[in-house]
Amino acid sequence: DSDVGKIINIAVIPGDGIGREVTPQTQAVMGKAVGDQVRLNYVDYDLGAERYLRDGTLLNDEDLESIGQQDAILLGAVGDPRVRSGILERGLLLKLRFSFDQAVNLRPTKLYPGVSSPLKNPGQIDFAVVREGTEGLYSGMGGYIRRGTDQAIATETSLNTAFGVERAVRYAFDLARKRGGKRNVTMVNKTNVLPHAGALWLDIMDKVAQDYPDVTWDYLHADACTIFLVTDPSRFDVIVTDNLFGDVLTDEAGAVVGGIGYSASANINVTDEHPSMFEPIHGSAPDIAGKGIANPTASILSGAMLLEHFGYDQAAERIQRAVEEDVAANASRSRSTQEVAQDIIARL
């Protein structure tokens, strides 16, 4: 096999809570799926709440430098009740996305047979959200003056550049073509209220669409999109949107397909200059952490996205198929984290 001898160096950041429980299972599944096609070389990073509480480190230059030398990042989850909200998110998770210029946050949304949707008539749900990952309201730009007085004022600024938007939009059109389904891209924004950012996004859609005569596109306001996600989610093929709308819509979408326990994601550096990062959408779930009962499926599917990113499409598909079979057979049973992983491995 011509791939023997190949290697992918993967920075592993289990992070906090159930992230530490699901990530090792994902590594086991990935290993089994690739066999000896490629060596997965894992480099562990002790980052997250424990490290922060121990020595105050979130993500220092040394860590960044070292992680930046790996080919990819496998992340579990960040967040811990002992650390004030925002510290780990901004200092670790968002810092990784921004430092490694992860332009596209790709979030496939699929209702697997056997999984119970909270919707009465979910239909066939299978779409992907391409969320811009490096700008918008996530830039951190803003200020808060006169704090504690009646004249206090705080601002947040959404930054939208042709550079940032175009690479996300191109990715979305490419993806619609590659998926070979409806071949449609739906841009979601709120152009009637956000005239400047809305116009830039529409300009880029117009421009990029010319290079994809085989892909159609339409536009939806974000509020209308939240409705369709509940009333007609099967209408979507590829959604492209900004960082904040993407955050909100993908959680709603995750709920609609039976819970974010099945929602994987990839934070993609589109030039491969820096590592891309693969992580489940769910958080660290402190309420169930340490019990060994977290569902590792979203993390395992994120592992499949990692393999697909490096061209190991067959290994990725094997994991996908094993997960689908496993879910169809077992979604209603309660199993331990390890049992789920073992059941999936057994089907590979």
Place this chain on the structure above:
Amino acid sequence: DSDVGKIINIAVIPGDGIGREVTPQTQAVMGKAVGDQVRLNYVDYDLGAERYLRDGTLLNDEDLESIGQQDAILLGAVGDPRVRSGILERGLLLKLRFSFDQAVNLRPTKLYPGVSSPLKNPGQIDFAVVREGTEGLYSGMGGYIRRGTDQAIATETSLNTAFGVERAVRYAFDLARKRGGKRNVTMVNKTNVLPHAGALWLDIMDKVAQDYPDVTWDYLHADACTIFLVTDPSRFDVIVTDNLFGDVLTDEAGAVVGGIGYSASANINVTDEHPSMFEPIHGSAPDIAGKGIANPTASILSGAMLLEHFGYDQAAERIQRAVEEDVAANASRSRSTQEVAQDIIARL
């Protein structure tokens, strides 16, 4: 009856599409509900797409001045496929909300018995969203430079002031007390990503909560909130949030309670210095406009909110009850706009 001789001057702006069909029905229902308790004096304003296409007027100083002299505004809907998206929204609807300093956009969300929710297990849904109405990302602040070049950049700025946030938050706590239910206010934001605005909102919550020892409060990230709206909407009592999150969440909430055809709203000027405005959440629905089949229920419920605003609680409750009975009896039948209104009037 001591109220005889009283009068409410109401600026009526039917606007576009189905707004023009539902608004007259609401006026009929309101008239019947108040009887001779109070005179409803309607002043019609020809505003919306037709006017704009005819003479280019959206909302001029003269209109504003005149509407400002009325006690309240009853609005149908704005939006027309012949007018570029954003023109009517910003030039008319948002201009009214901002000019009349309508600080609170109140959106009750209730699943009426007989109405079919898209959720399998909706539970008892009955909460209200208090959406800040005059700032946030709706300020219009921002810019778009280098348009058409690879260096294009567009910004939007979210403005959050202690003044604006505090009046919305106080309204929310008052409402939780008045509703007398769970007595809980849930603040929704994205404090882990929006550090400046998030901190200001949290500061104001902390401060205001001290005046309401009988009301509890909690905090939810907007993405988590979109999940709970689908998986556990009955958990909410009063939600308070900013202008953009409020926009998105109330549409999702409307979908969850069976469609925004049942969702009323009030844009409240909390000092009564300017008129408050009452409008259904739904839009002008160009696809069904002119057919006489639009459901007037959301508009009629907005009329009830208007009456309640002026202290005519019993008339408002009569409409509420008539709507509930009507919906329970007829929600699954298809009726004309006029039939629905007649059926409701018959129950008053």
